Amino acid sequence: MKRVEDNLGSIGASKARSVHNSVMEHRNICNHPYLSQLHAEEVENWIPKHYLPPIIRLCGKLEMLDRLLPKLKATDHRVLFFSTMTRLLDVMEEYLHWKHYRYLRLDGHTSGGDRGALIDKFNQQDSPFFIFLLSIRAGGVGVNLQAADTVIIFDTDWNPQVDLQAQARAHRIGQKRDVLVLRFETVSSFPIVLCR
16 A cells, blocks of 8 residues: 555655644644744734733633633532643643642653552542543543543544543443533634545
8 A cells, every 4th residue: 555645746745744734733723822833922912911811811722621620620520631732731730730720640651550540549539639631542441530520622633533432431330420521622713625
């Protein structure tokens, strides 16, 4: 089977890479402008001054999450937060520190021994941890987080099956509550033209 680059030739392959890079840059901006290659200071100068700090105000998804999390916490929900990008988890850590929410984090850099300990901490009865940050692929097969009853998929994976596996982390044996699944999307963010 030939690679796409072999069929396109060198000029076509470089154009395909350029389109892929543009799509990824737009995806970064939709998830949070701090992930963009632009400097955060430049991005901050594009918006009017507002009562919310820039980390929230620059991102519609995070602004929505900022309204939602206090309600979830007040009603004793436990949250799994999934993202495809570990850099977005870094931004979320900064946000959660600022809001004083107790959290745990698991991503591809977490060692095998630490994974089990983090899962046990989150699943403990009366655990103080309200939210568990997970990269969507690292939080995959074999991870049982039935202590959570809310799943937030901040940005979807290209493969819808990966999102379904993420949702299944809370739908496990031992789950006694209904599980709420929230998928965040940015509507009309940028056009993608499909060739037919």
